[in-house]
Amino acid sequence: xxxxxxxxxxxxxxxxxxxxxxxxxxxxxxxxxxxxxxxxxxxxxxxxxxxxxxxxxxxxxxxxxxxxxxxxxxxxxxxxxxxxxxxxxxxxxxxxxxxxxxxxxxxxxxxxxxxxxxxxxxxxxxxxxxxxxxxxxxxxxxxxxxxxxxxxxxxxxxxxxxxxxxxxxxxxxxxxxxxxxxxxxxxxxxxxxxxxxxxxxx
Numbered sequence: 001x002x003x004x005x006x007x008x009x010x011x012x013x014x015x016x017x018x019x020x021x022x023x024x025x026x027x028x029x030x031x032x033x034x035x036x037x038x039x040x041x042x043x044x045x046x047x048x049x050x051x052x053x054x055x056x057x058x059x060x061x062x063x064x065x066x067x068x069x070x071x072x073x074x075x076x077x078x079x080x081x082x083x084x085x086x087x088x089x090x091x092x093x094x095x096x097x098x099x100x101x102x103x104x105x106x107x108x109x110x111x112x113x114x115x116x117x118x119x120x121x122x123x124x125x126x127x128x129x130x131x132x133x134x135x136x137x138x139x140x141x142x143x144x145x146x147x148x149x150x151x152x153x154x155x156x157x158x159x160x161x162x163x164x165x166x167x168x169x170x171x172x173x174x175x176x177x178x179x180x181x182x183x184x185x186x187x188x189x190x191x192x193x194x195x196x197x198x199x200x201x202x
Contacts, residue, residue: 025125075117
């Protein structure tokens with residue numbers, strides 16, 4: 001909002017406990033960040049206002065009600081549509097709708113297999129899709145590993161949503177300014193944590 005540095009939270013609903021994400025990682029690289037990300041935003045044109053309004057309309061009137069009603073098909077359809085639109089907008093900066101061509105290929109295959117809710121986390125390269133149950137997600141991930149066994153840079157994991165708000169942990173700075181919770185040189189936050197997900201074992 002105009003009066004806050006951080007936009008106010010308008011709505012937050014729990015994900016159904018049985019829903020799962022299949023995540024597709026590309027170990028070869030990361031998405032834009034730092035100065036490269038700032039440069040991309042400076043060169044991209046403004047996002048079309050009419051398209052922003054269309055996405056907001058679909059999220060408010062279809063995605064959020066579908067989430068409350070546990071309607072995965074409708075919810076996933078809106079996510080795919082929104083991700084395609086935003087991916088196309090950022091394609092000039094990231095080389096296509098997805099940052100990683102291999103992740104793009106894996107998700108196109110998953111969609112042909114019936115997966116829904118297809119998209120990319122932030123600048124990628126991690127991609128995702130939704131499954132209705134843990135078993136469905138595990139089977140999809142197993143088939144993906146078999147299908148893309150010739151691309152060792154790809155990794156497939158199953159994750160569940162973290163149905164809780166953001167948490168901030170204050171740690172003492174030691175050893176030249178590194179926090180105790182991040183003592184490894186060059187360490188970065190887990191992609192699962194950044195995406196608000198938790199790796200699933202069931």
